[in-house]
Amino acid sequence: MTKIAFVGFGGVGQALAEILLERKGQLESCYSLDAEVVAVSDMMKGAVYKPDGLNVAQLLEAVRETGNVENYPDEPGVVKGLNSMETIQHTNADMIVEVTFTDVETGQPAIDHCRAAFEKGKSVVTTNKGPVALAYKELSGLAEKNGAYWGFEGTVMSGTPALRMPIATLAGNEITEIKGILNGTTNYILTEMEKGNSYEAALQKAKELGYAEADPTNDVEGYDARYKAAILSGYLMGTPISSKDIPCKGISDMTLEMVNEALKDNKKWRLLAQVKKENGEVTASVEPQLLDADDPLAGVTGATNAILYECDLAGPIMLTGAGAGLKETGFSLLIDLIDYQRQKTTAKI
Numbered sequence: 308m309t310k311i312a313f314v315g316f317g318g319v320g321q322a323l324a325e326i327l328l329e330r331k332g333q334l335e336s337c338y339s340l341d342a343e344v345v346a347v348s349d350m351m352k353g354a355v356y357k358p359d360g361l362n363v364a365q366l367l368e369a370v371r372e373t374g375n376v377e378n379y380p381d382e383p384g385v386v387k388g389l390n391s392m393e394t395i396q397h398t399n400a401d402m403i404v405e406v407t408f409t410d411v412e413t414g415q416p417a418i419d420h421c422r423a424a425f426e427k428g429k430s431v432v433t434t435n436k437g438p439v440a441l442a443y444k445e446l447s448g449l450a451e452k453n454g455a456y457w458g459f460e461g462t463v464m465s466g467t468p469a470l471r472m473p474i475a476t477l478a479g480n481e482i483t484e485i486k487g488i489l490n491g492t493t494n495y496i497l498t499e500m501e502k503g504n505s506y507e508a509a510l511q512k513a514k515e516l517g518y519a520e521a522d523p524t525n526d527v528e529g530y531d532a533r534y535k536a537a538i539l540s541g542y543l544m545g546t547p548i549s550s551k552d553i554p555c556k557g558i559s560d561m562t563l564e565m566v567n568e569a570l571k572d573n574k575k576w577r578l579l580a581q582v583k584k585e586n587g588e589v590t591a592s593v594e595p596q597l598l599d600a601d602d603p604l605a606g607v608t609g610a611t612n613a614i615l616y617e618c619d620l621a622g623p624i625m626l627t628g629a630g631a632g633l634k635e636t637g638f639s640l641l642i643d644l645i646d647y648q649r650q651k652t653t654a655k656i
């Protein structure tokens with residue numbers, strides 16, 4: 308059995324809880340994943356812990372109807388009010404689902420959450436980009452030393468396997484360049500502007516649809532894509548680049564006039580992240596680029612993302628799919644949990 312504690316219980320955390328509830332039978336029978344949610348700890352939505360497992364339907368009902376998980380029924384064994392660190396360190400959870408806000412300056416408190424879990428030999432799955440972009444080397448070493456699993460597929464392109472696919476199936480190639488649309492919110496805004504809608508209305512809709520970061524400045528100024536470029540350079544190209552060393556321009560000064568001018572010239576604006584390896588040196592950048600309308604990346608619309616891997620043996624390979632979205636990002640955590648279960652079964656961890 309895998310005993311799960313959620314640290315952070317916003318849109319993505321709740322989406323995973325719902326998937327675990329709806330697919331419980333299938334996860335057990337097809338993947339031997341017997342996942343029991345034992346704890347939730349959230350900044351404003353409260354905390355609840357039950358060592359022999361919470362009723363997930365009642366947990367979701369409490370948070371959705373009252374905004375606070377502490378309205379979960381008071382049953383024997385239920386403990387309320389633990390903070391994040393107490394939940395990580397002092398509950399019987401062996402898997403921490405870290406889904407707090409991404410902080411693009413410090414990566415905290417998520418880095419400390421991962422560190423505390425690994426030091427206790429507990430595994431972590433996360434969609435929080437901070438720990439992977441800023442502390443990949445330290446945290447992956449700590450996880451390995453303590454026999455813990457660390458999954459972070461959803462940190463780049465949500466539930467689209469932008470990390471696991473190249474690691475598993477492009478191995479043996481040298482990847483010389485990675486280029487892509489890596490932020491769902493900004494791609495949604497740009498394509499809404501192409502339909503004549505205003506920047507502000509499109510951003511508001513992206514927030515309502517759960518695509519945007521808690522502080523959407525991180526989306527529109529390109530910081531989120533910059534973090535993802537840092538993850539790609541460290542994890543896929545083996546060369547960590549500090550996200551502060553990645554030149555970055557977002558779309559906040561993009562106007563309807565600019566979008567319409569481009570369309571008249573049969574072109575489209577897209578916010579592109581690029582990571583390049585040349586003469587052994589890896590560099591990265593994030594900026595809006597004007598693409599010909601028939602460029603495959605120009606055809607990527609809405610919150611969909613796309614990523615192109617230039618491989619020395621296989622040639623260019625492009626992957627496209629959701630870049631944001633609650634169910635899709637919940638799925639990215641599920642595939643990490645299934646991978647964890649597979650590794651446990653084959654005694655790799």
Ligand SMILES: NC(=O)C1=CN([C@@H]2O[C@H](COP(=O)(O)OP(=O)(O)OC[C@H]3O[C@@H](n4cnc5c(N)ncnc54)[C@H](OP(=O)(O)O)[C@@H]3O)[C@@H](O)[C@H]2O)C=CC1
Nearest residue numbers: 315316317318319349350351352407408409434435631632
């Ligand atoms: N939404 C998406 O499409 C995607 C999101 N991500 C990443 O996934 C993570 C979660 O995203 P999402 O669910 O959309 O975000 P939300 O803002 O909906 O949820 C984040 C939750 O974390 C809680 N929280 C913040 N800090 C703490 C803390 N120190 N301890 C406990 N809880 C805390 C917040 O509390 P409260 O609001 O109660 O104060 C909130 O409930 C983010 O890091 C995001 O970057 C990655 C890929 C796609």
Ligand SMILES: N[C@@H](CC=O)C(=O)O
Nearest residue numbers: 490491492519520631
């Ligand atoms: N805010 C992000 C969410 C996923 O990382 C985005 O819009 O891509």
